[in-house]
Amino acid sequence: MITYLDFEAPIKELNEQIQKLKESEVKTGVDMSNAIKDLEAALVEKTKEIYSNLDPWQRVQVSRHPDRPYTIQYIEGITNNQWIELHGDRTVKDDKAMVGGFGMLEGKSVMFIGQQKGINTKMRQYRNFGMANPEGYRKALRLMKLAEKFNKPIVTFIDTPGAYPGLEAEERGQGEAIARNLFEMMKLRVPVICIIIGEGASGGALGIGIGDKVLMLENTWYSVISPESCSSILWRSWDHKVTASKALKLTADDMLQNKLIDGIIHEPVGGAHANRPEIFETVKHEILKHLNELESMNPSDRVNKRIEKFCAMGVVVNN
């Protein structure tokens, strides 16, 4: 079952027409390959057209598409399943919303870490909708320190609607856990690449988001708050999410223009979910390209450059 977003209605229609022709071809035995070919070409054109003009709210919708690949699928895809998941923060428990482990990338050992969303109703609950508790951030930090100890680079995949705002999360210091990660990630002596693959919501995203290169996939968002929550707080109603999504300048283009990220990774036509092998190949290529550059620097220079990059963020006026 393919899930279509509201603005994908023309794509849905073309797909259904193609499906119908194929079915009647089987039923009647009449060759309809030419008609099908035409429709398929039209489908590609239509998809291209729609996806080259997405507004910020539509991108937010794509970033949350239920068929979009999540962290583990990226890790499996780009390591060709050559990875071993590691569990636990060694203090409280194993947070299922945050995953990580070493994987082999073209013969090179890399530490992969990321928030994990669930692929169906049951798994979504199991993964707590990709909202980590403090132990998730502490597990992430433990794995980063492990990578640093053995001089392995770190790649994080960011995809979260936020850090979990629960009672126990507060008891166990959600604020401290995120803060500690920001501080410690600044000083990691190995290369760190952070990639937003879906939703990059606020401190929950930033908690694994301090890197030498911070990259966003084309159809993702990254900001201090979701458009819905922003609408409810600033406009005091849920009805202004579309306006809020524009005002927040949360798309990859906006974030790059404001120098708050380092690059954009292009997605296949129709979004990352439309062609998984292609997006895994692209992401793998981007990681290798950036690692190549980062590994040529000496660790102290790399750390200083990382710190200076974040210190330069902000716009103030001196009157």
Next chain:
Amino acid sequence: MSWFKRIKTGITTKSMEKKEIPEGLWYQCPECKSVMTSEQHADNQWVCGNCGHHEKIGSREYFFILFDEHEYEEVAENLTSGDPLSFTDTKAYKDRIKTTIAKTGLKDAIRVGKGEIEGQKAVIACMDFGFIGGSMGSVVGEKFAIGVNEAIKHDCPFICISKSGGARMMEAGFSLMQMAKTSAKLTQLAEKGLPYVSILTNPTTGGVTASFAMLGDINIAEPKALIGFAGPRVVKETIGKDLPEGFQSSEFVLEHGFLDYIVSRNEIKSKLAMSLKMFSPNS
């Protein structure tokens, strides 16, 4: 010559006292309802003499309480927000800033002062809740950064008094990255072996809690302050139950291991000075 230009905080001067605390004005404690003159209230560091309720105060008052002779030099006092996103919600952010500056006499939600605390050099950054809920935008991050630079330059401790509702939504991505920026600056301070004391006051929530407020070499708080990452309303909605008594209070946060001590505002200066002394290479 002292290491900073001495400027009185203003609250002590006779004329200011007259202006800010007119004689005969009364203060009623919102907790225990006892009534005292505003002057008595101010003399007691804006703490209720009856029940100990700590009234919300701003940077002027904290600088007055903490700096010797109430004297300090303000740093980077003229920075204001650049409105990087040309943000408009029900009102243009630019106008909101202008109105708030006019209403509060503050330029943004943080001020930085350098002076002495019981004879020890210190740089203090202090947030003002009165400025858009003490929200963190580019100015807060930049002034925090300048404060850290001053502490490094003068080889002295850095103190930050937090009081914030969290992020400045109108600066969106820029606001978020101030969490990263302030944490980055603290790595530079730590590199020099200089102490960072975080003082959490009512309320400290959101992105401020999830960055510099929780990163002190010691974290200390005033009594009964609200301290948390998610606000209590959001937590309540998440769990669908009423919150336990005292949830997210200073006492709760101390009990769970995220604060070193809680101190009354009446004793904050002496205890802070003693803590700094214990970090000093000369002790």
